[in-house]
Amino acid sequence: MQTDLQNSDKNFSIKPKVLIFGGGPAGLRAAWVLAPFCDVHLYEKESMPGRKFLVAGKGGLNLSHYPPPGGMASVYSPPGFMDAVLNKFSLEALLDWMNELGVGVFTGSSGKIFPEKGITPRMVLQAITTSIEERGCTMHTGCSLQSIDSSNSCLIFQNDVRVNLSADYVVVALGGASWPQTGSDGKWTDIFRSHGIKTLPFRPSNCGVNVSWPDNFVLHHAGKPLKNICLSCDEKSSTGEVLITRYGLEGYALYPLIPSLRKMEEERRPLQLKVDLKPVNNAEQLVSRLGLKRAESGNYRQAFGLQPQSMALAKLLTGKNAFENPLLFAGAIKSLALPVLSLRPVEEAISSVGGLALEEVNSDLSLKKLPEVFAAGEMLNWDAPTGGWLIHGCFATGNYVALSILSRLGIISGV
Numbered sequence: 080m081q082t083d084l085q086n087s088d089k090n091f092s093i094k095p096k097v098l099i100f101g102g103g104p105a106g107l108r109a110a111w112v113l114a115p116f117c118d119v120h121l122y123e124k125e126s127m128p129g130r131k132f133l134v135a136g137k138g139g140l141n142l143s144h145y146p147p148p149g150g151m152a153s154v155y156s157p158p159g160f161m162d163a164v165l166n167k168f169s170l171e172a173l174l175d176w177m178n179e180l181g182v183g184v185f186t187g188s189s190g191k192i193f194p195e196k197g198i199t200p201r202m203v204l205q206a207i208t209t210s211i212e213e214r215g216c217t218m219h220t221g222c223s224l225q226s227i228d229s230s231n232s233c234l235i236f237q238n239d240v241r242v243n244l245s246a247d248y249v250v251v252a253l254g255g256a257s258w259p260q261t262g263s264d265g266k267w268t269d270i271f272r273s274h275g276i277k278t279l280p281f282r283p284s285n286c287g288v289n290v291s292w293p294d295n296f297v298l299h300h301a302g303k304p305l306k307n308i309c310l311s312c313d314e315k316s317s318t319g320e321v322l323i324t325r326y327g328l329e330g331y332a333l334y335p336l337i338p339s340l341r342k343m344e345e346e347r348r349p350l351q352l353k354v355d356l357k358p359v360n361n362a363e364q365l366v367s368r369l370g371l372k373r374a375e376s377g378n379y380r381q382a383f384g385l386q387p388q389s390m391a392l393a394k395l396l397t398g399k400n401a402f403e404n405p406l407l408f409a410g411a412i413k414s415l416a417l418p419v420l421s422l423r424p425v426e427e428a429i430s431s432v433g434g435l436a437l438e439e440v441n442s443d444l445s446l447k448k449l450p451e452v453f454a455a456g457e458m459l460n461w462d463a464p465t466g467g468w469l470i471h472g473c474f475a476t477g478n479y480v481a482l483s484i485l486s487r488l489g490i491i492s493g494v
């Protein structure tokens with residue numbers, strides 16, 4: 080892409096004007112790509128761009144993730160939606176970009192891509208915004224998009240003053256609805272509904288679940304991890320660790336199963352989530368470790384290698400009959416049915432689904448009913464597990480809408 084852009088011999092005396100709304104990863108990448116070629120203005124509702132990006136970085140900022148054997152696009156749903164987008168912004172493209180920004184990165188043992196030690200999320204954000212401004216984009220904060228008309232005229236509130244702006248092209252990158260305190264409050268849907276553009280209710284993704292724990296279990300085990308477990312739901316399974324919380328469960332082994340649980344919730348079916356506390360052993364292997372020892376908690380814990388909280392969970396979810404029969408008990412702890420009540424609220428989730436319906440966008444991510452308006456990032460109804468895929472997907476869609484605009488302008492050929 081760099082070569083295409085650098086070789087372009089188009090020289091605009093008056094640069095086309097592009098307005099970008101939303102200063103998250105999607106809007107920032109779009110601004111970075113467009114700024115050398117267009118008169119780009121980025122408008123952010125909050126007092127600074129990238130507040131959710133900073134929150135995402137609190138537990139270690141995953142900028143991307145090494146692709147799985149099926150390729151990067153296989154991680155995203157619905158299948159196929161990200162294929163063209165990721166072709167134009169692969170992991171290599173992200174690494175090149177970080178290098179250009181002076182942000183050193185490393186790959187963790189789990190395949191996640193992090194900024195190098197000593198480089199904070201704030202420093203990454205600063206490197207991106209400084210570079211965008213150096214490339215000619217003007218940033219405006221405290222500016223909230225209110226409406227867009229069919230000739231790309233945008234009404235904004237700039238510190239409560241109404242201002243009308245005109246543009247050749249508009250990029251909307253307004254985010255989803257999780258963590259509304261960062262500015263991503265999903266309150267933008269009326270802007271599109273007024274044009275008959277379909278939006279879908281926001282629902283949580285990458286979130287915790289409410290589980291019906293007895294008070295005594297919460298008292299003794301909330302805050303403790305369940306390590307090396309395998310969770311399963313429908314045909315899907317996920318291994319790793321979850322945290323027992325006062326409301327239920329949270330954690331990386333749970334998040335990939337949220338789409339299946341969400342579907343069950345939407346279909347008003349009971350939420351079926353099973354846990355295997357010893358995924359690497361079968362029941363017979365476990366029983367052989369018990370030898371001739373009696374069927375009691377201490378012996379099971381020692382022989383099966385269960386943490387106290389795992390043992391407590393096993394006792395909670397197996398009947399007396401199973402507990403007293405080692406083979407039954409060993410079988411039961413490999414398939415414990417967790418009493419899941421519901422998903423946690425969208426406001427608490429790492430990400431959301433819903434927002435702009437995908438059938439409302441063309442393949443270049445412009446809106447069918449507002450063809451000079453392009454949409455990027457989490458405001459579109461796609462989904463991915465957390466761990467770098469979300470941020471990468473947002474950068475990639477921002478990149479793609481920028482290339483689509485450059486293509487419409489004849490600066491590059493096709494996207």
Ligand SMILES: Cc1cc2nc3c(=O)[nH]c(=O)nc-3n(C[C@H](O)[C@H](O)[C@H](O)COP(=O)(O)OP(=O)(O)OC[C@H]3O[C@@H](n4cnc5c(N)ncnc54)[C@H](O)[C@@H]3O)c2cc1C
Pocket residue numbers: 100101102103104105106122123124125128129130131132134135136139140141142222223224225252253254255257258261262263264265266267428429430455456457458465466467468469470471473
């Ligand atoms: C706790 C947490 C942890 C996370 N961890 C990870 C992780 O480890 N890995 C990963 O890949 N992802 C992670 N994410 C998700 C990731 O941060 C988001 O997917 C990503 O920031 C979405 O980017 P975006 O550009 O689409 O939108 P956002 O980052 O949400 O930005 C949208 C921007 O638009 C602005 N805006 C909204 N309405 C208007 C309006 N009307 N006018 C003007 N501006 C407006 C908002 O203020 C906001 O700044 C995490 C998120 C959270 C909350």
